[in-house]
Amino acid sequence: MSESSFPVSDQEADDGSLSALLRRSPPANIAAEQALLGAILTNNKAYERVSDFLEPEHFAEKINGRVYEAISRRIERGQLADPVTMRAEFEHSGILDAAGGPSYLAKLLTAMVGIVNAGDYGRVIHDNWVRRQLIDIGETVVNNAYGGRPDLDGNDQIVASEEALFKLATERGQEGGFVSFGKALAGAISVAEKAFHRTGDVVGLTSGLRDLDKRTGGLHPSDLIILAGRPAMGKTALATKIAFSAAKALLRDAEDRNEKLRGSVAVFSLEMSSEQLATRILSSEAEVSGEKIRRGDIGQKEFDKFVRASRELQRLPLYIDDTPAISLSAMRTRCRRLARTQGLSLVVVDYLQLMRPAIGTKPDSRVLEISMITQGLKAIAKELSVPVIALSQLSRQVESREDKRPMLSDLRESGSIEQDADAVMFVYRDEYYLQQRMPKDSAYDSNEKFQLATEEWQRKMALVHNKAELILEKQRHGPTGTVQLYFEGEFTRFGDLDIIHD
Template identity: 85%
Template sequence: MSEATGIAANKETSEGGLTALLRRALPSSLQAEQALLGAILTNNKAYERVSDFLEPGHFSDSINGRVYEAVARRIERGQLADPVTMRAEFEHTGILEAAGGPGYLAKLLTAMVGIVNAGDYGRVIHDAWIRRQLIEIGETTVNNAYGARADLDGADQISASEEALFKLATERGQDGGFVSFGNALATAVNIAQEAFKRTGDVVGLTSGLRDLDKRTGGLHPSDLIILAGRPAMGKTALATKVAFSAARALMRDAQEGSQKPKGSVAIFSLEMSAEQLATRILSSEAEVSGEKIRRGDIGQKEFDRFVRVSRELQSLPLYIDDTPAISLSAMRTRCRRLSRTQGLSLVVVDYLQLMRPAIGTRPESRVLEISMITQGLKAIAKELSVPVIALSQLSRQVESREDKRPMLSDLRESGSIEQDADAVMFVYRDEYYLQQRMPKDSAYDSNDKFQMATEEWQRKMALVHNKAELILEKQRHGPTGTVQLYFEGEFTRFGDLDLIHE
């Protein structure tokens, strides 16, 4: 056989195989659907075995789905649903006519094998629906790859497919259910026992800030923590401090046990590059001004210290992703991957207004979009059982008030930010605003008045110099209040404020 003939034969075989694939029937089980409906119509208690996971849309035959919906609606009202009571509704809604007449009810009753098997019938129907959804996702992925969605590049198409699969996995309706109080109590006792074994006030992962840990008990799994503030307040510096402290604590625990760290810290930096963030951490730890580092205006001694500290820190379980405008689905995928390969203990997002919602979704408004993002971040926290710290902007209405300390209503495009968060914290520095109100001699008609104003301003500046406030406005599992912090502007770093020896 010639080469051309062989190629043609292979092409024909390939096309034939593709045609065969396309002609295959979608997964379904009409027998299971009819058997389940017959069981429910015979004994309504059969409905209780499937009602928590089976929906009308899960049926492959739309007529069966309509029958199930009508029967379920009547049972939910506390009324009897059998062939006699349902016949009038079936005739009125056209279900019997679409099914081929009254004989269909008799067919359903005949198909019923046993009420005790109703749960098994429901799971067969549900499994077939999942398989059909997977096929639909696969077809959509193939069509998009061929160019059906020109607005999505290759990376976006991967994210869209991942998002569709995640949505199917989380919304399939079969997971969940009641947990006995005994099991919940045992889990609570185990958590309390672990807390009792620890020294100090930290139950969760440390934030590296003594007074914050005292008030919160540390960073707890599954919590969504919003850290908000106006520009120049130090949101990123504070979040970086917490992330770095958590990574150092994980490394310290591992070294004490001579093991690999059990977890890691992920920072999604949507505003700053990974290099800029690393420089900021190095500047803080080496006590070398970041501004001097950028200008190259440092001496040999400072540079040697900079290099020495960098060597000490390079093994920290800290990972930075600086993808701009990352989507929620891509973030979820990368967190899962890191959790699987390195373990994951904390996620920091800087900041949520720069994120995109899941690929393929088109929110009607910016508020709805932010709501989808915060709900997604909370879902990541719960799924991976890690605390998620998300930075957020504040609206400009703060600047119009005399007292510029933020409030919950200042959250920009708040939507469900406040609702979804387990804790909301605001970082505030009075020094920043007072610095802008430095007296100018041109505003006074005499030098004496100018001197008096300057002295008063200097007195106020001395009171707030190197001080910051972390306002814990909401905490679902503990008290609220204000934590006093130390802020060193030269190295853009936060620390504990020693009020006793101040």
């Protein structure tokens, strides 16, 4: 029996396939590269057909990439790039030495088929580059899985792989470009028409707060909204109120139209667990103190209200992710997945200083890290066309001032936050600070002075009791100012403040 007639095992077959796979050359089309360079050297107008997406590193043959870079540099300076003008530069730089010297120029001109095909050649070159990048990413994934990055566990490796693919998807060439003013105008008219036919002052998604909606027109797609405040001011309670109100509005709108629900609210709670956040919403809706719920100090009547409210809330399109220290890339992936499966209308992040930048990035400073996070959140808002509300801490310098109302400069690592945000809002409660200044009898040399001070303190407390301010410090598309809100500490909930009754 000849050697070739012996049966081949599955293992040997697999080894052969793998060996053949490893021997394959990476995708490339050198003929297309040479034809494109020849076309540009013959007529520089060919460069205009590829310059918006093709870069020197996209060429498989390094010499061709360097030739393209030299030609691009000359054309961008407004100078002619042809075999005569480029010859001296190539001879001086030695770019063509490895390819046989100036004779390589003649080869490029011979390869040229016509400038009409320049755009097609460019896309072929670019597509091959994308495929080579995918191969590199695949090799990295395999190597990391075999233990190449012991600092990354399995989940981190998945996130890193998704981040690499996303980066490739977004950086593989800008697919946008100019939009005619007529087309942009048609889009603007469409938005205005929807606003005209919609009742009330809300054009975007409602925040559930009447006076805020009047000032902002609701929550608008692609906007990054920063909601900031010092600890105990009620940032999470206010963000929860907005998320809950938006989810209720989405459900109600679908029911009114008798349509399938296509929209949801995503809450990334980096500080509180999903159970704690759900308890807070239930406490607010059932009007049962959250503190009593945690202690189990509730009667049958309160428990029934609690259960009844929970049944009503179960249908809400509200999704909570309580992953601590979630990375920007993981958040982006989960938002995309929710948008694809349920539809996405609003993203709330509590809070951005607890986030991590994209996997694989190592910023040099905390300020740069926060800048990367805010830019990433704005990118999510634009990509998915949803408003993103990100909560933020304020620096302690607020406490050193007599008037403790926040300002833009109080934002921790403020430069990038203020710059990237479309709107910045501060939540402030005078009652919290006044409560800390309650007179103590030991500070007064007579009981009469202590009584007078106590009465004055009680008068001031009565003026600010259950009141909060939402200071709209920045708004790209509308006015700034202060919105007065009602705050009920027992249920940690915000509402509209009715100063003038009908």
